[in-house]
Amino acid sequence: MRIGIVCPYSFDVPGGVQFHVRDLAEYLIDAGHEVSVLAPADSDTELPDYVVSAGRATAVRYNGSVARLNFGPVTASKVGRWLEHGDFDVLHLHEPVTPSVSVLALMAADGPIVATFHTSMIRSRTMQAAYPIFRSSLEKIAGRIAVSEDARRTVTTHIGGDAVVIPNGVNVDRFSSAPHRPDWTGTPERPTIAFLGRMEEPRKGLPVLAAALPAVLAEVPGLRVLVAGPGDPKEVTSGLPEHVAAAFEFLGAVSDEEKASLLASVDVYVAPNTGGESFGIILIEAMSAGACVLASDISAFSRVLDGGATGELFHNEDPDDLAKHLLALLRDGERRADLAAAGRTRARLFDWSVVADRIIAVYETVIEGRMAARPEHHTGWNRFLRGGIGR
Numbered sequence: 001m002r003i004g005i006v007c008p009y010s011f012d013v014p015g016g017v018q019f020h021v022r023d024l025a026e027y028l029i030d031a032g033h034e035v036s037v038l039a040p041a042d043s044d045t046e047l048p049d050y051v052v053s054a055g056r057a058t059a060v061r062y063n064g065s066v067a068r069l070n071f072g073p074v075t076a077s078k079v080g081r082w083l084e085h086g087d088f089d090v091l092h093l094h095e096p097v098t099p100s101v102s103v104l105a106l107m108a109a110d111g112p113i114v115a116t117f118h119t120s121m122i123r124s125r126t127m128q129a130a131y132p133i134f135r136s137s138l139e140k141i142a143g144r145i146a147v148s149e150d151a152r153r154t155v156t157t158h159i160g161g162d163a164v165v166i167p168n169g170v171n172v173d174r175f176s177s178a179p180h181r182p183d184w185t186g187t188p189e190r191p192t193i194a195f196l197g198r199m200e201e202p203r204k205g206l207p208v209l210a211a212a213l214p215a216v217l218a219e220v221p222g223l224r225v226l227v228a229g230p231g232d233p234k235e236v237t238s239g240l241p242e243h244v245a246a247a248f249e250f251l252g253a254v255s256d257e258e259k260a261s262l263l264a265s266v267d268v269y270v271a272p273n274t275g276g277e278s279f280g281i282i283l284i285e286a287m288s289a290g291a292c293v294l295a296s297d298i299s300a301f302s303r304v305l306d307g308g309a310t311g312e313l314f315h316n317e318d319p320d321d322l323a324k325h326l327l328a329l330l331r332d333g334e335r336r337a338d339l340a341a342a343g344r345t346r347a348r349l350f351d352w353s354v355v356a357d358r359i360i361a362v363y364e365t366v367i368e369g370r371m372a373a374r375p376e377h378h379t380g381w382n383r384f385l386r387g388g389i390g391r
Helices: 016-030 073-086 101-108 125-138 149-158 172-176 206-219 233-237 256-265 281-288 299-304 319-331 333-350 352-373 380-385
Strands: 002-006 034-039 051-053 058-062 065-069 090-094 113-117 143-146 192-196 224-228 248-252 268-271 293-296 312-314
Touching: 002 016, 002 073, 002 101, 016 034, 016 090, 016 281, 016 352, 034 073, 034 101, 073 101, 090 101, 090 352, 101 113, 101 125, 113 149, 113 352, 143 149, 143 352, 149 299, 172 256, 172 281, 172 333, 192 256, 206 224, 206 319, 224 256, 233 248, 256 281, 268 281, 268 319, 281 293, 281 299, 281 333, 293 319, 312 319, 319 333, 333 352
Parallel strands: 002 034, 002 090, 034 051, 090 113, 113 143, 192 224, 192 268, 224 248, 268 293, 293 312
Antiparallel strands: 058 065
16 A cells, blocks of 8 residues: 555654654555655654655644644645655544644545544643634544544544544564663662653653652662653752752653663653543553553553553552552562563553554555545645645
8 A cells, every 4th residue: 555644743853643653654664565654854854764854843832742843835835745746545644633734634635534643632622623624624534543542532522423442552572672771770779760751741740750759768768760851850850859859860862772771671660640641652662661660540541551450550640659659569579570571461462563453454444435435526725735726
């Protein structure tokens, strides 16, 4: 198949949707399909051969985070040219209501269209206001995928219709074979825990972890807290007791290989996210690497961890409960090993070899449906976006 994939978020900054698009594209290419990805990116950003830049993105606050998006007439022209050149058998849009290139592609495209919804926003004035504007374009989507039940509820609440739940995928072998780093591996006297995420985003929960540390350090004074991700360490440690601030070790942004080794090396991976997560891909990556996972009990994380069967859960935004569960895990190596083993088994359900086959089945279904529904319909607006009325 000739497959076009559109990512609304910039490839300049790593994120869950970008990683999902990248890994899906590479799996499909390895399986023999022709794939082109359209995404915002700066001109000096090094991109894989299969990614086409839609131009520079602008930072916008969206869904409790800062997203880098691209919209406007110049971008619309680039989208139209990409569609014409690609002549795709199927077009796969990610986050088709986010104000970026996915919306423009949806408005311009004809043919079989699949959309994946990643966001979990049960109450969203933005989506409620946008729906009437994009309603006619959204009706062109023949196959709807949601990465979780939370994302599916967003579709049914704000957009209408339904979506099949197909989770995010992970290259499990890439994480399970990651080497341990001695400098990140804990000892009985100096155990290690890890946090991964953007420090400046409150919903990632680093302040909750920091608030839990005094109680943990009182019992385990040698604890090392390894923090990987962008942000200013001074903002994290400002106002903390000296001994708590000293427990932090800031690694900065890490590569995919370093992330896998970090997760494989630490005693516990802690995910204190407070909300706004529709899935929890980092939990699958941690379980794939053999980490013992301790996460907040938000619905998305609880589902990934099978209600606590494959990872420990603590009460969301409760530092005392986090501290209690973390201390219990640090004291019980057998419990950590049992959870890590259960996590490895569960992670296999999310391997790309499983997930991609389900996505391909959706592609094949919408292609067959389109062929049965011909002749095609082209509106003047479609032709304008794809290169001009005078065709």
